[in-house]
Amino acid sequence: MLSSCTFLRGILKWPRRAKQLFVLALDFCMSLLAMWIAFTLRLDTPHTPQGMQWLVYAMAPLLALPLFVTRGLYRAIFRYTGIRVLLVTAKAVAWYGALLMTVLFIVGWDDIPRSVGLLQPLIFLLLVGASRALGWLWLTHGTARPTHRLLIYGAGSAGAQTAAGIAAISQSQLLGFVDDDPKKIGRSINGLHVYAPKQLPDLVYKQRVTDILLAIPSVTRKRRHQIIESVRQLPVHIRTLPGLSDLASGRVTLTDFQELGIEDLLGREPIASDSDLIGPHLIGQIVMVTGAGGSIGSELCRKITFEHPDTLLLIDHSEYALYTIHQELLELKKKKLHNCTLIPLLANVCSEDRMKSVFHTHKPHSIYHAAAYKHVPMVESNAGEGILNNVFGSLNLVHLAIKNDIKNFVLVSTDKAVRPTNIMGASKRVAEQILQAISASDQMPFNASTPRTAQQMPWRCTTRFSIVRFGNVLGSSGSVIPLFRQQISAGGPITVTHPEVTRYFMTISEAAQLVLKAGAMAEGGDLFLLDMGAPLRIEQLARRMVALSGLTVKDKMHPSGDIEIIFTGLRPGEKLYEELLISDQPFPTAHPRILRAREEYKPWNELSPLLLDLKEAARSNNTDKIKQILQKMVPGYTSQQQNHQDEKK
Structure with a gap:
């Protein structure tokens, strides 16, 4: 034998x-x-x-x-x-x-x-x-004893097809189905019993279940969240089914079953698309997206192409990032998912000559300005470059938008601009103030290529400027989700800066939807916010991800746990919590998840001389001088260094 x-x-x-x-x-x-x-x-x-x-x-x-x-x-x-x-x-x-x-x-x-x-x-x-x-x-x-003992949550057609795919996977054993439909409970599918959800705890322990695969594509996000919460405390790995085409092909392996999506980790309904609102502002238009290769910029590009613009101008100073998003959009075009002209343009928004040439050649109608240095510690260590890019790159685009009669200009901002403790947040608040001040001003914003006399002459701005401010974007570069998944896969530890640190969260898709809606709803000088619900503790998010991976957190209460969470201390410029509003009360809009804020800003005649001083300090990379000027420009800005000095006093 x-x-x-x-x-x-x-x-x-x-x-x-x-x-x-x-x-x-x-x-x-x-x-x-x-x-x-x-x-x-x-x-x-x-x-x-x-x-x-x-x-x-x-x-x-x-x-x-x-x-x-x-x-x-x-x-x-x-x-x-x-x-x-x-x-x-x-x-x-x-x-x-x-x-x-x-x-x-x-x-x-x-x-x-x-x-x-x-x-x-x-x-x-x-x-x-x-x-x-x-x-x-x-x-x-x-050929081998099964190392994965599986249950499928969902006994519908998706569950049956998932079971057929699992049948071809070695080292796995399917034990049955779980479903909350009374008509299915107690029956069998291809010889496998269908259990009730209340039987899950006993099943997991008696049958030594290692994985629960969610095959419930048609349920609402709320119901999906309830199901995930009901099984989260069990010592099993929770995953969701891959595409049914992969299952049918016979190429699927157990590792192809996806980790739960970011939407599952947030546990709330995502923002729905609204083409009736967005479409009329983009159909047949020439649209420019700066920072097109970044997380937000690339998602904006994807969504904009489905609104049938005539031309999409992809602006980025990173060759690789620009190449990547351009190739992705070309593949979508080959599949006939969109039919707009794609023009990738290597350019730095700080370069007046290069951007002037782009505007003159391509004549855009709308601009979505997502280009910015966003990593707080990186900008804190490179203050001059951060200011030149975030503030004066934005000012350069604003000036060109006015001179070229651009219809819409939308600035992508951040909750870190509210009472900032770091240079990145302060730079974004200055950029916000530039748009607010210019929308209300009767003077041309200064620019090196514009004569000083022309800057003092009365004018009428025809560009509709708007700002959209939101919290942390999950799944973006620098997001905690990919970092935590990598750390869990490596066996830990998970690194969290502080046990009390909290953040507002949204998905990249939601952020892009909000930016497009803001452009469609803008009247001029608007500052839009997203109703993002309650903030989430980062430690809570880490614990949730460990539990959904079928593992346990190693701490004082559970010294034999699998993954340890260690606290590394707040990084330079980082706050314990973020805010979305400087003022106290936002105003509703026609959209239930979008709010409008009215916040104080310096008028242009006060802001412009400070900008000149800030530009000089940034060019010489005088960090101390930059911080001093930012404190004059941004009410509530205090550097972390200043906070430490105040604490010592």
């Missing part, structure tokens, strides 16, 4: 051609065996071939095997064998049987019963089908 198992395992190491020849030889032998059984049954005695009967024995493999080859039976891989392959086998044997019967009836040998032409193909089909089924069972379940 041991030697036969060793031989069978050795087959897996053979070259593909050798495996095909082995199966062909097996079918050769089974065709002869089927013929012997057919004669034996027909003559009611063990058969010994004589005379022309030898020729009939030889005919069986000579007719069957070429048909099997042409029908592709030896291209199929046993570990992915399913109903489709068995149907192809049955059709091939049926053609063989018809051919054999025709030959026997035409030739009409006296010592060969005609019924053999019917019996032998039926027996041959049983032998071939059994060999395929046994081979599949051995390959999928006999």
Whole structure:
């Protein structure tokens, strides 16, 4: 027995051609065996071939095997064998049987019963089908003990297709289904029992369940969140099904089952798209997106292409980031998902000459300004570059937008601009004030290419400027979600800056939707906010991700846990919590999830001289001077260094 198992395992190491020849030889032998059984049954005695009967024995493999080859039976891989392959086998044997019967009836040998032409193909089909089924069972379940014991939550069509996909996965054992539909509970699907949700805890412990796979694509986000919460405390890994096309193809492995999405971690309904609001402002337009290769910029580009603009200008100073988003959008275009002209432009928004050339050549109608340095510690260490990019890159675009009569200009901002403790947040608040001040001013904003006298002349701004401010974006570069997943995969520890640190969260898709809606709703000088619900503690998010991975947190209460959470201390410029509003009360808009804020800002005649001083300090990278000027420009701004000095006093 041991030697036969060793031989069978050795087959897996053979070259593909050798495996095909082995199966062909097996079918050769089974065709002869089927013929012997057919004669034996027909003559009611063990058969010994004589005379022309030898020729009939030889005919069986000579007719069957070429048909099997042409029908592709030896291209199929046993570990992915399913109903489709068995149907192809049955059709091939049926053609063989018809051919054999025709030959026997035409030739009409006296010592060969005609019924053999019917019996032998039926027996041959049983032998071939059994060999395929046994081979599949051995390959999928006999080569190793299952390391994953699975339950599928959802006994609908998606759950059934998921079960079919799992059947082809080695080292896994499907134990049953869980469903909250009373009509399905207690029944079985392909021999697997359907359990009620209340039976889950007992099932997990008694059946040693390791994974629960969610196959509930049609339920609402609220119901999905309730289901996840109900199983989160169980020691199992919770994952969601991959695309059904992957399941049907037979290429899926257990690792292809996806981790729960960011929306599941947030536990709230995502913002729905609103093409009726956004579309009229983008259809047939020439739209510019700065920072197009970044997290927010790239998502803006994706969504804008579906609103049928005439041309999309992709602006980024990173060659690789620009190449990546351009190629992705080209693939979408090939699939006919959009039909706009895509123009990738390597450019730095701080370069007046380069951006002036872009405006002159392409004449955009709308601008979505997402280009910015956003990483708080990085900007804190490179204050001059952060100010030049975030403040004066924005001012450069604002000036060009006014000179070129751009219809809409939307600035992507951040909650870190509210009472900032870091240079990045303060720089974004200055950029916000520039748009607010210019929208209310009757003077042209200064620019190196504009004569000083022209800057003092009265003018009327026709560009609608608006600002959209939101919290942390999950899944973006620098987001905690990919970092935590990587740390969990590596066995920990998870690093959190402070046990009390909290943040507002939203998905990249939600952020992009809000930016587009802001552009559509803007009247001029608007500052829009998203109703993001309650902030979330980062430690709570880390614990939730550990639990949903089927692991436990290692702490004082559970010293034998799997993943430890360690606190590294707040980074330079980082706050314990973020705010979305400087003023106390936002105002509602036509959209239930979008609010409008009215916040104090310095008028342009006060702001412009401070900007000149700030630009000089940024060019010389005088960090102390930059902070001093920012304190004059941004009410509530205090550097972390200043906070520490105040604490010492």
